[in-house]
Amino acid sequence: MECGFFNSKGEDRLYNAEHFTSYLSSMICNGVQDTVGECFAPSVSEDDGLLLTIGSGKAWINGHYAQTTTSEKLDLSAYVDESLGRCVAVGVYCDTSESVRDCGFEVLAGTCSGSPRPPKFSNTESRTYLTICTVRLRPGAASILSGDVTDCRNDEALCGYCKCILGKCGVTVLQEQMAALESRMDALEKKMDALDVKVLDSGTCGENAAYTLYTNGLLRISGSGATDDQKETSVWAKNGTADSITKIIVDDGITKIGDHFFNGLPNVTSALIAQTVSEIGTYAFADCSKLSGISLPPVLTKLNSRTFSGTGIAALSVPVSVSAIGLQAFYGTAIENLVYAGTKAQWNAVEKQTNTTTPSLTDSWDVTGTDPDTFLKKVICSDGTYVRNTSGKWSTE
Structure with missing residues (x-):
């Protein structure tokens, strides 16, 4: 059994750096720390040619940290092929082998091809990677366009963010989110009971998602995962209840709002979107003409075409x-x-x-x-x- 940490008597309790990194790794998850510098943000400039800029930042890897206080420029010219395209991956590594004991940036070259695919770093017993971005290098390219760079920092499988320390980015945050959701649900149910609110309509709207429409105009989406895509207009516009909807609440657990999902709800004035929603489909809120404002979830990955077309936002x-x-x-x-x-x-x-x-x-x-x-x-x-x-x-x- 291993144990620690105790005062040493006659050097009977000796600890090295790996003892401390093991301790830290139990409290700090791997990822880019989102409170330091530019969080290793990748960027390119027209004047830089084939130079990729990685902003300042700090990352934690298995209890070790890698930090830069200034941006660094990586020259990708050596990876350009004159006749075929190529993708490269750019990552930050931590190498604990005795001969290295260091952290740094590394470029991994993919295979030249007419349809190149981004390569993936492979972790070893002593070397662990966080992928910052991938870059598509066009045949004979003399520069890198912003559209050639794919930011991977938000992908938990490749990198992810270390949003807090001391263990709070795992169970504690989930507990806080659940407590906040339960509090919000309790307050809503009490208010509805006091107003004698009844269910007007309900049904399924996804594999694990359901909707409930109340007589006070509230449309509530609950469950988990993605909601269904709609064709051209929402299910409520089709069944004749669209005009009665004035408020929308999408509960935590829902991860995607489908195409046209809330399309054509002319009297909606407010929409509360769960923090777990990472995708909002095309035309999802189109023609909700009285919707004047909305708060986007912090995990949203893309703003799709005409999502809010015809709103008052x-x-x-x-x-x-x-x-x-x-x-x-x-x-x-x-x-x-x-x-x-x-x-x-x-x-x-x-x-x-x-x-x-x-x-x-x-x-x-x-x-x-x-x-x-x-x-x-x-x-x-x-x-x-x-x-x-x-x-x-x-x-x-």
Whole structure:
């Protein structure tokens, strides 16, 4: 049996670094610490050619830590093939072997191919990796586009975030979430009992998801996993109850809101979305014309095309978990200034889908309307602001 830690008498209790890392690893999970620097955010610049920038940050790996106080540039030119594409993976490693005993960044090259796939790091007994990002290198490329970079930090299987220490990122947080959910449910049920609220309609809306519509206008989605995709309009618009819905609550446990799921609910004024929702489908809230604001979940991975089209939303805060923005994601809204919770480097790493940068053409991520052509004006990051000029280019304010 191993034990520790005790005072030494005559050197009968001796401890080394691995004893302490074993102790720390029981309290601090592996991942990028989301409170330090730029959290190792990957980014590219038009002026940097084939240089990939990894922002400052700190990561914990099996009780060891790797930290940089300044950004680092990795030269990927050696991995470019003149005739075929290639993907590379960029990770931070911890090597405990006696000959190394160090942490650092590493680039893993994939196989050249007409349809290249990102390679995956393989952990060994002494070497453990966290994958920061993957990069697609086009044949004969002289530069890297932002769309070539896939941020992997939010993928728990490849990297993940160490959002807190002292064991709080596991069971304690889950308990706190459950307690908060139970408290919210109890308060809602008491209020409904006092108002003599009855169930108007109920049914299933996913493999493990269900809906309940109450006589006070509340539509509640509960259960777990994904809700069903709808075709063109919501199930409530089809069954004639759409006009009676004024409030939406999506309970924790739901992970996806399907395409068109709440489409066509003209009297909805508020929507409370669970913290567990990582995907909201296309047109999911379309034509909810009285919906003027919404808080996006902190684990949301993508803003899909026209999710909020035809709503009254004029302001939106985008969490750092979002890694991609679809074509016309803000179309049909009154949003002018987008607030992004991360840094400029993290914003640059977000994949923004667009087919043109010409303002007269509207097949772009930042268009908000076509009569006349209107676009987002500003993106406000935690460390600065980007503005869109008349030629359709985004630049630092």
